[in-house]
Amino acid sequence: MFKDTKAFSGFSVNDVQKAKEFYGKTLGLDVSEAHGLLQLHIAGGTNILIYPKDNHIPATFTILNFPVNNIEQAVDELAWHGVHFESYNEGDLVTDEKGIFRGGGP
Template sequence: MFKPKNVFSGFSVDSIEAAREFYGDKLGLPVGDAEMGLLQLTLPSGGNVLIYPKDNHEPATFTILNFAVADVEQAVDELNELGVNTNIYDDPNLPTDEKGIMRGYGPEIAWFKDPAGNVLSVVAAD
């Protein structure tokens, strides 16, 4: 039977230092150095995500991390105060308001990007 010792996710960025500053300083998540110049992001749940540099990095076209929050509007206001733009879509298939929050199509959600262009979200927690 397949029995892994651990499971973790990973994604690429074009600048490890920009990722360290964004995830650690702006978002306030624990970020540590990993082997071979990589970063280890520790999630509030205790899981880890590996962030690795890639010379020909292309941003993910899908949401790579979802931050579950009690109040999406408050989280959006806090992100905007940090200079993080949450109004990234102008798409009728993703109808968002002036703050970038999609309401009425499931849980409230707002998307934003990291410095490498990867898509993240804040989503209402149950």
């Protein structure tokens, strides 16, 4: 029924303007705004909807993943922009001093 349907994802935030600044300026993504909603325009022609929600609770899990060619450089640039990286030491999930998981991925 849905195998030929193009899907999109969305998530809520408590501050649309702060999200616009982060995704547009910090991450350098193309962002558009209309009717109080944001759309992130990412590679491959996919759009992600960001919408305001008064009782928004931040997710306790990863919302978006961005594969990069050079993780060291990406982490350094994001840290320079004030992005904080979490550290993990839970079973097979262990990050280094920069917050980078070196165990591979999809």
